[in-house]
Amino acid sequence: MRIAVLGASLLAASMAAYASLNPGSRAPDFSAQASLGGKVFTFSLAEALKQGPVVLYFYPAAFTSGCTVEAHEFAEATEQYKALGATVIGVSHDDIDTLNKFSVSECRSKFAVAADPDLHIARSYDATAWFLPGHSNRTSYVITPDGTVLYGYSALSPDAHVKNTLAALQQWKAGTTGQK
16 A cells, blocks of 8 residues: 555656646647536637636546645636736536536636536647546646747646746746836
8 A cells, every 4th residue: 555655656746847738839729618607608718818818727527626626726816817817717527517516616706617528628738647537637837828838737736736827927927018
């Protein structure tokens, strides 16, 4: 048992901080059925980018412990993201009925979550979980309005996704403000 736990811990540690799409890559465009506050709509990355940067985060499954913690953290940081002009969208394999509930209870009606039941979006972002077939990995991206990946981070732990994406946005904002 100890060896299995140690092995899983080492695996998780070795996977931390690596996202599959590199900064500077073109973010794959997508549209998906999404829910915000229990209301279904079509989320379009291209449309969202017209408003400012997008924080796109993939998570394995709604209502699981780590994904609930992560949703709460993104919800608590919503005003900080808005102050930076950013939109947050979470993506998982869950169906829209499940996400309607998750968007209200765990996302606290603060940001949208999109359904990716066939993992088409996750695959295009190299964010599938090889260790959990049929699910996304826990991966976060910051995408600039021109559709470029600014920052990517993958870690099984939800602890640093909000902190890291906010820091990347703050750095980007500071750099773009100085260029005007």
